[in-house]
Amino acid sequence: MKILVCIKQVPDMESRFKVDSAGTWYDTTELVWRMNEYDEYGVEQAVQLKEQTGGDLTVLCIGPDRVKETMKKALAMGCDRGAHVNDPDYATRDPFEIGAIIAEYASDKGFDVIFTGMQSQDRGSAQVGVLVSELLGIPAVTTIVDFVLEGSTVNVKRELEGGIKAKVSVTLPALFTCQLGLNTPRYPTLPNIMKAKKKELLSIPVQDLLKVAFRLETVSMQLPEKKGGGLVLEGDAGELADKLITILKEKTGVLAK
Amino acid sequence: MKALLIAESREGKVLGSCSELVAFAQKAGSDSVMFMVGTDSNLPAYDGTIYLADAAKYGEYNPAVHKQLILDVVTKEKPDMIVFSHSSYGWDLAPRVAFALEAAQFSEVADIVDGDPVVPACNSKLRRRLKAKSTVKVLTLQAGAFSLAEPITASPNVEKIDTDTAGKVTFLGYEEAPKGGVDLGKAAIIVSAGRGVGGKDNIPMVAALAKALGGEYGASRPVVDAEWVEHARQVGTTGQTVSPKLYVACGISGAIQHLAGMKKSEFIVAINTDKDAPIGEVADVLVVADVKQFLPALTERLQAG
Numbered sequence A: 001m002k003i004l005v006c007i008k009q010v011p012d013m014e015s016r017f018k019v020d021s022a023g024t025w026y027d028t029t030e031l032v033w034r035m036n037e038y039d040e041y042g043v044e045q046a047v048q049l050k051e052q053t054g055g056d057l058t059v060l061c062i063g064p065d066r067v068k069e070t071m072k073k074a075l076a077m078g079c080d081r082g083a084h085v086n087d088p089d090y091a092t093r094d095p096f097e098i099g100a101i102i103a104e105y106a107s108d109k110g111f112d113v114i115f116t117g118m119q120s121q122d123r124g125s126a127q128v129g130v131l132v133s134e135l136l137g138i139p140a141v142t143t144i145v146d147f148v149l150e151g152s153t154v155n156v157k158r159e160l161e162g163g164i165k166a167k168v169s170v171t172l173p174a175l176f177t178c179q180l181g182l183n184t185p186r187y188p189t190l191p192n193i194m195k196a197k198k199k200e201l202l203s204i205p206v207q208d209l210l211k212v213a214f215r216l217e218t219v220s221m222q223l224p225e226k227k228g229g230g231l232v233l234e235g236d237a238g239e240l241a242d243k244l245i246t247i248l249k250e251k252t253g254v255l256a257k
Numbered sequence B: 001m002k003a004l005l006i007a008e009s010r011e012g013k014v015l016g017s018c019s020e021l022v023a024f025a026q027k028a029g030s031d032s033v034m035f036m037v038g039t040d041s042n043l044p045a046y047d048g049t050i051y052l053a054d055a056a057k058y059g060e061y062n063p064a065v066h067k068q069l070i071l072d073v074v075t076k077e078k079p080d081m082i083v084f085s086h087s088s089y090g091w092d093l094a095p096r097v098a099f100a101l102e103a104a105q106f107s108e109v110a111d112i113v114d115g116d117p118v119v120p121a122c123n124s125k126l127r128r129r130l131k132a133k134s135t136v137k138v139l140t141l142q143a144g145a146f147s148l149a150e151p152i153t154a155s156p157n158v159e160k161i162d163t164d165t166a167g168k169v170t171f172l173g174y175e176e177a178p179k180g181g182v183d184l185g186k187a188a189i190i191v192s193a194g195r196g197v198g199g200k201d202n203i204p205m206v207a208a209l210a211k212a213l214g215g216e217y218g219a220s221r222p223v224v225d226a227e228w229v230e231h232a233r234q235v236g237t238t239g240q241t242v243s244p245k246l247y248v249a250c251g252i253s254g255a256i257q258h259l260a261g262m263k264k265s266e267f268i269v270a271i272n273t274d275k276d277a278p279i280g281e282v283a284d285v286l287v288v289a290d291v292k293q294f295l296p297a298l299t300e301r302l303q304a305g
């Protein structure tokens, strides 16, 4: 069984974001980077599937050199090799270009299963996985919270609104986009981190794989205007608690005066 | 301009977000027609033509079949925009339709500014204004971003449609959300734990505050996924929708899917170390503090009366 998992490196969402000088993306200079949360579930599912089938697992990531750090985590979690698509301009690419790069990479490799996150935490387009499947002409099931392989059939649960799930089955090859809570992503152990250093991490220039033109461009990126205008309280915990109790007494009926 | 609005129905029932599609078309100043796979005994309120494929024939959601049905309507109507809700149906189907039409897709559109769609980035801490290269555009709309000033009462004019496409994905059935446990809908006060509470060991701290206030405790999704708290207590799109008198969000960033479940609360207090956390947008009071220090201090004072 040949498995591919696609991951993205994203900034920590608790960062204080600034707009870059071009005004079309966030400033990347002082950010802490990590694996897109949705992709952690993808990597875990891919590693479990590899363990179940004795398969071969490749992790792919598009981005500048720094994304190799995130790829090393995926290798330490159990991926066999990394394919780093070296692309300093990855942030300007639209979902169609990203999907086309991945599909071009995968086109001659005969993957039975491809995992992606259901979306990235920074862009949140939720398009790339589905576009890859359409480009490769294989079925895709999105937003999965359960994955069971039986023979060449996969039974999955798709998460719908309100906690309802749709049970669907699909015959491989197929692509799956992973939702939060699909499994419990493992923490890489120290021996596995050491082993991961010796695993193959191939770099491919993006020019070798990018053969389409973009369809979407960012005109501008902005911080949202503050509409909320709620009260912001700062200071010592005890004083804050006193202040909040006073406010709750004045503004709500939930505390006796 | 003409928009094709993709309405949703599940097990024969129209989903509520259909009116948001109509509200969007109004705001964009666009004519529209509608599409739905459903039944003619349960149609959305709409003043126009709906292309209806019979759910009794096609069953529940099947990506390849629904895609083909939509493409047939596109050929006939030649819309400039195809508009979905950003839902488990919309984000699954929209990229397939966009791909077939070589169209650009705007995901989770929250607004239209000077004709350009605006979408969130980085958990709504940033916004992006986008432009498409293609003439036909596909959009998915953020839940709750567009709403009608006046509810529609009209019934649509129905045109039946058909296809013989088959899909490769087989629908086997639905699984209901686990039942039982607490009913957050009845609580007048809810104190919710987010990932920022730091661990399962700190849940009692949140429960203690809920108790001191005479309410129930809830949670954000990661807290439920990590099994610190049971699913019945999850607030948000894939959990409960609540509107208590007081909602206290402890270490919750305010992702759109969480906000969808609690933003109608009468009074919202957020406790967060990050002053920029998007929960600040809906909070009446944002307490910038570490929950581990602030919660015990607050509970102690409330207990002291």
Ligand SMILES: Cc1cc2nc3c(=O)[nH]c(=O)nc-3n(C[C@H](O)[C@H](O)[C@H](O)COP(=O)(O)OP(=O)(O)OC[C@H]3O[C@@H](n4cnc5c(N)ncnc54)[C@H](O)[C@@H]3O)c2cc1C
Pocket (backbone or CB within 6 Å): A014, A180, B193, B194, B195, B196, B197, B198, B219, B220, B221, B222, B223, B234, B235, B236, B237, B238, B239, B240, B250, B251, B252, B253, B254, B255, B256, B257, B258, B261, B271, B272, B273, B274, B277, B289, B290, B291, B292
């Ligand atoms: C289809 C879909 C459906 C979803 N459904 C839901 C849903 O129903 N409900 C839901 O909640 N989410 C849902 N989500 C997930 C949602 O997008 C967010 O990932 C989630 O709400 C984040 O939870 P959180 O705020 O607890 O965690 P985070 O986003 O990680 O935020 C943690 C917050 O805690 C703060 N913090 C950290 N340490 C401290 C401290 N010591 N003291 C105080 N504050 C601290 C941080 O500043 C941060 O703001 C869904 C996602 C998708 C894609």
